[in-house]
Amino acid sequence: MRVTRQRQVLLDELCKLHTHPTADELYQLARKKLPRISLGTVYRNLELMAEQGLIRKLEAGGTQKRFDGKVVHHYHVRCLNCDRLDDLPNLPIDTELECQAKQHTDFTILRHNLEFTGLCPACR
Amino acid sequence: MRVTRQRQVLLDELCKLHTHPTADELYQLARKKLPRISLGTVYRNLELMAEQGLIRKLEAGGTQKRFDGKVVHHYHVRCLNCDRLDDLPNLPIDTELECQAKQHTDFTILRHNLEFTGLCPACR
DNA sequence: GTGTCTGCAAACCATTTGCATCGGT
DNA sequence: ACCGATGCAAATGGTTTGCAGACAC
Numbered sequence: 177m178r179v180t181r182q183r184q185v186l187l188d189e190l191c192k193l194h195t196h197p198t199a200d201e202l203y204q205l206a207r208k209k210l211p212r213i214s215l216g217t218v219y220r221n222l223e224l225m226a227e228q229g230l231i232r233k234l235e236a237g238g239t240q241k242r243f244d245g246k247v248v249h250h251y252h253v254r255c256l257n258c259d260r261l262d263d264l265p266n267l268p269i270d271t272e273l274e275c276q277a278k279q280h281t282d283f284t285i286l287r288h289n290l291e292f293t294g295l296c297p298a299c300r
Numbered sequence: 301m302r303v304t305r306q307r308q309v310l311l312d313e314l315c316k317l318h319t320h321p322t323a324d325e326l327y328q329l330a331r332k333k334l335p336r337i338s339l340g341t342v343y344r345n346l347e348l349m350a351e352q353g354l355i356r357k358l359e360a361g362g363t364q365k366r367f368d369g370k371v372v373h374h375y376h377v378r379c380l381n382c383d384r385l386d387d388l389p390n391l392p393i394d395t396e397l398e399c400q401a402k403q404h405t406d407f408t409i410l411r412h413n414l415e416f417t418g419l420c421p422a423c424r
Numbered sequence: 425g426t427g428t429c430t431g432c433a434a435a436c437c438a439t440t441t442g443c444a445t446c447g448g449t
Numbered sequence: 450a451c452c453g454a455t456g457c458a459a460a461t462g463g464t465t466t467g468c469a470g471a472c473a474c
Contacts, residue, residue, distance in 0.1 A: 178428065178473050199464080214431045219464060221429095235415070237359035239439090240463065253407045266404045273394070277416050280390045283377045285418040291359070292401050294409040302448055304454065323439080338456045343439060345454090363464090364438065 177228065182217050185209050190231055191245035196252070196261045198240040235289050236261060253292040257299035264292070301352065306341050309333050314355055315369035320376070320385045322364040359413050360385060377416040381423035388416070 189205045190197065197205070203218045222243055226233040232244040236252060238259050251264040274285050313329045314321065321329070327342045346367055350357040356368040360376060362383055375388040398409050 180429065180473070182430075212431070214433095215463095216432075216465075217430055220466095223465095235361035235417075237413070251401070253401065253405050253409065255407065256410065262405060262407065264401055264404050267401055270397070273414065274416065277375070277377065277388055277391055280388050281377050281386060281416075282421050283379065283386065283416070283418045284424055285377065285416050286380065287418070288414060288416045289361070290397070290412060290414045292398065292405075292407070292409050292412045293359075294407045294411070297406050300408055302453065304448075306455075336456070338458095339438095340440075340457080341455055347440095 177224070182206070182210060182213055183221050183225070185213075186218065186221050187225060187230060187245075190243055193245065194263070196234060196236075196242040196244050198242055200240070202243065234261075236291055237293070249287075251290045251292065253294060253296075255296035255299055256293050257295060260296045260298075262296070301348070306330070306334060306337055307345050307349070309337075310342065310345050311349060311354060311369075314367055317369065318387070320358060320360075320366040320368050322366055324364070326367065358385075360415055361417075373411075375414045375416065377418060377420075379420035379423055380417050381419060384420045384422075386420070 185206050186202060189202060189209075199218050199222055200215070202222070203213070203215050206213050206218065222231070222233070225231045226243070229247065232247055234242045234244055234252070236242055236254060238254070238261075242261060246263070249269050251267050251269075252261050253264055254261045270290070273290075274288055277288070278285050309330050310326060313326060313333075323342050323346055324339070326346070327337070327339050330337050330342065346355065346357070349355045350367070353371065356371055358366045358368055358376070360366055360378060362378070366385060370387070373393050375391050375393070376385050377388055378385045394414070397414075398412055401412070402409050
């Protein structure tokens, strides 16, 4: 996997944000540094970096996929009205949940995703 | 909200399934009874019935939205390989989770969605 | 120099929408 | 008869892909 200017910029922008941008938002940011970067490149690289574990592709509801530069597992809250997606950094990951789930299915459980939904302060 | 043949068939098909079909899968099923039904009608009605609380629109990962005739809140397991989505009917809904989350955010929390991912027996 | 990566544009796929007609009430 | 619902087809929006040229190694 080559170190290209496009990849450096994308990873850099994503990691310094504490939000969870969509591919298009990252494209707009990257364009400020690399005006000729294409959306296709953004998608290809985000997908690749997620596979490599450099970033995370979030399984959140909503129409667009979102990306997260924070690799450690943590939960999120999403606003039903404006789609804002925040971290819940201080809520511990509940490993007990997977143990419970294992007793009720014949799937091999590998991970879980917990998303809270509600209203953000601005939309309340 | 009028009672049309299309709505009856869609609701009926969805409720007798224990799977979580996509709009297109329901379209194929409905076509067997109403060959002239259109995909647009399927989408419009699933959306409407979900708003009315007759069915549920699942917030699961994956590219297509899935629908569920079982209205009571329950969790799901999704296969990472084949995308099969099963219920976890006997896993109790953890109301404690929302209480914990409330202490770590300024969002008003209304609900939560917990999805387990792993491998189904066939893909293991 | 080689083989990967990029920009561009076209293709794709799920979903939504405009509109004339149909059918439930 | 009215007005909401339907079928159809075209539009939309996010994402993916094929290809020729560019660039990291």
